[in-house]
Amino acid sequence: MVAGAAMMASAGAPVMAQETIKVGILHSLSGTMAISETTLKDVMLMLIEEQNKKGGVLGKKLEAVVVDPASNWPLFAEKARELITQQKVAAVFGCWTSVSRKSVLPVFKELNNILFYPVQYEGEESERNVFYTGAAPNQQAIPAVDYLMSKDGGEVKRWVLAGTDYVYPRTTNKILEAYLKAKGVAAEDIMINYTPFGHSDWQTIVFDVKKFGSAGKKTAVVSTINGDANVPFYKELANQGVKATDIPVVAFSVGEEELAGVDTSNLVGHLAAWNYFQSVKNPSNAEFIAKWQAFTKNPKRVTNDPMEAHVVGFAMWIKAIEKAGATDPDKVIDAIVGVEAPNLTGGVSKMLPNHHITKPVMIGEIRADGQFDVVWQTKDLVPGDAWSDFLDGSKDLEADWVGKKCGNFNVKTGKCG
């Protein structure tokens, strides 16, 4: 059956292949992660449709190939292989969780293709075949903590690091803990708490946070709680009366989409750190929101940070193809470093030799209507740092795919790997 389909595809191929460039979209459309990833599939379809209206690229139309890895990590690798070997896509836009990215990495390396990964992540990685258009920890976590330590953020002295028990929160909290200690925060002023995926009973933990916050020092919660667990967490915060003016919660995984299921009137003032907010006032953002709502035929549909990452990543990819004059992955990988594309917040992001991009960092406060008010943002764009400067194992490592052709070059020993 599959072979038959493949044969039919190859029989029709000579005509089709002349005309289109295939783009793989590898986002879960079913299972737990569908809640976040379906939107990214839609935004990619919109971007491709728009590019085709402009005449495609290199005189060819783009063709989206959508597969559903169903929130199943090994299936991500299988579907990636299918996209590259059978569908012969020129690049893939996909993945959300770090574990899905780790699962497809070997496939992209072996088959030498390109992955654009649009979600904020824990860093400590730089691969030749992957372009990280989401935030590295220095583009989200560290500035958020800096903001809370500042006068405007409330001069926080005591910290709760709460997260879901998996690789992204654990690594981020390790970096944050090292950073806070370097800033002179005592060990007893840091409380670290992990909860299972989909945790729904937050009574004890919220109470513990209140207790920890009653030590007479300003306390804040840094939340790397993921996905579904956030709604019951925020509901419990509101129920137990934890106000943002008493104990602010700054979240790294809560955006406009996640808040769509919550009554935010009791959460006003809690924070999120991102590189994009829907509420940013800017002509290009207004145009994007209008196009998105028209495309989804839903005038209330929200936009969020990973969507913007795909917008920027896709624009960079198109420019790199035009620069290289070909869609061949090797040529695109060489051409894309240094390519610039406007982001939706008024700046121009640039692809760096470590395959991360420059981004503005913004802190937003939750409003009663479920949107965010930007209360602070960096003056310039911040370059993404693959290897954290605050962890022992990684502070000597640098990623440079142009000069050194290496993702983890050790500056002390002068060796790659």
Add this chain to the structure above:
Amino acid sequence: MSRLKSFCALCLCLLALALHAPAAQADAASALARFAEDSFPETAKAIEELGASGDARAQIILESLAAARLFVDPASRAVYWRTASGVLHEAASGAPVATPPAGLQPVRINNRLRTAIQNELGALTLMAPDPARRRAAAESLFKARDPAALAPLENALKAEKDPAIARAFAQARAAILLASAGASNEQRIDSIALLRARADMGAIAALRSLHESASADAKGLAGDAVAAIEGRLRLMSHVQNVWYGLSLGSVLLLAAIGLAITFGVMGVINMAHGEMVMLGTYVTFLVQEAFRAHAPAWFDLSLPVALPLAFLATGLVGIAIERGVIRFLYGRPLETLLATWGVSLILQQAVRTAFGPTNREVGAPSYMSGAFDLFGLSVTWGRLWIIVFTLVVFGALLLALKRTSLGLHMRAVTQNRRMAASMGIRTPWVDAMTFGLGSGLAGIAGVALSQIDNVSPNLGQSYIIDSFMVVVFGGVGNLWGALVSAFALGVANKFLEPLAGAVLAKIFILVLLILFIQKRPRGLFALKGRAVEA
């Protein structure tokens, strides 16, 4: 009454205005000009100036600012406030405006400004006619510990008639005295005694912020007081854990009660049970949408209306599943398991297609939001209602099984299907009804769980394992077993959680459960039924 209050407030304002008029006018005007700047430092200064101005409009302007109802017209730089009922006023004159100017921008604030507004409002509302507002003012001053508030607080304390609010004022004064450098030793020692009697987490925070210039004597007393309060709170935390455990137990029981019928009584391994709960939450969502669209004033009634609808809807889906799939698979547990798992995936994806993959918002009616204080124990209304609701559902189910003819037939079929059939009971009909009842119960569980969890297509998955755990631990086929086991698991979990963390607590509970099942394979209360015979 309210007219009298506003009249008094007006008199007070006029009096204040008469005393301060010229200076106040100038201050308020400069504050309003600062609001138009749209910068946080300028807004901070404006809040301070307004608070100090004694201007009659200060309170309403600050309240509007806190509620994001203060606007600036970028063209004319005039400031406006909008009342809660939607009437726009020009701030400079205080006069209502009929046609709002185009392009009004809200004055933005951040948490720091929100705190500043609270403090200024605290000082302004110390004399407010409404006791709840005076109490709120005392609380915000207690938290802020701002020495500038001491003088107005003293005046308010002298004027206060209500003993409870006077105590709150005295505690706020004590907290300020402790943190300030100028207080005398006697004042500090009195304050420590007062806060020790308050005995809550706020008191600990205030005691810990004792100014460093305090005598060794006072420092020692403060340390003792903190230790005493902490000891009391530690004791309270056990009560707290029991309460949290009961609350978690009630959620477990609610999720499992339907399964106790379909799996416990009928012996069907129903993997689609969680999806029935999920369907119940979506029925709640639809009902609330209807209320929002057609009768927003009656929103509080949305949950009682959703209950019977959720029961009917999920019950019918349950009957359809039983008639369409399960009845062909009785006595083949493995096939039932796989088939119902397939059904659960179909239902999930169907809901995802119909409603989209993102969470849907289910609001809390007023009687289910907020918390109240019971002897230092913070009890949230939502949780309390869920416990009450669970027990009512449980009681009703027991009655239905014991006292109705359907209940009698169900028990008869469970105990001996062939004999029941030869007595003239239509066993296939009883099977369908029983499955429908179990599914309907899952549906009404969904109505309650929509209050504390996500309304998303994935909701069911997070409850299926816990539900099976409760039924297996309690003893298959025994409703009382499910009750005891749900509360036991809940309380055990909540006592382990502070010690071991949420992840390990869950693992411990599972390991203990496995060991227990090794020892007693039929659970706490074993019953004879079709499931155990098979």
